[in-house]
Amino acid sequence: MNRSFRCAVLLLLATCSAACATASDGRWVELRGKRFVVEVVDTEAQRQRGLMFRDAMADDHGMVFIHDYEAPQAYWMKNTKIPLDIYYFDHARKLVSVSRDVPPCSLGDRCPPFASEAPALYVLELNAGTAQQLGVQPGDEIKFGPGVHERK
DSSP: OOOOHHHHHHHHHHHHHHHHHHHEEEETETTTEEEEEEEEOOOOOHHHHHHTTOOOOTTEEEEEEEEEEEEEEEEEOTOSSSSSSEEETTTTSSSEEEEEEEHHHHHHHHGGGGOSOOOOEEEEETTTTHHHHTTTTTBBEEEEOOOOOOOO
């Protein structure tokens, strides 16, 4: 193997490793005993972008949205290519509602909203079908790992 090829491979591996670490930085949440590696979204700009334009998400990954205050929340699937389950949690991290098997939407601003049934502070997006697999129920608690902060 020539030296420039080895350097290119090492550079590629280092880049991939850094990108993977940046995506979640070891952050996780746990729901019904199952742990998910998550990206934490806590600014308005990040919330607006969410999972838009992504082609896939690993089965044990997700995105947790941390809002500034507890209120009724509504999420939509504008430019989202991945079918999702959307979980809404209150200030005590208890599940107040879930939108199951939400399909992708390419209708832009005409994509329908999926609203929480009660005020929520945290929203978790996981691949569609996960709620069914886990058997989630209202009142289930989400546990936060290191780097996932609570709003007080």
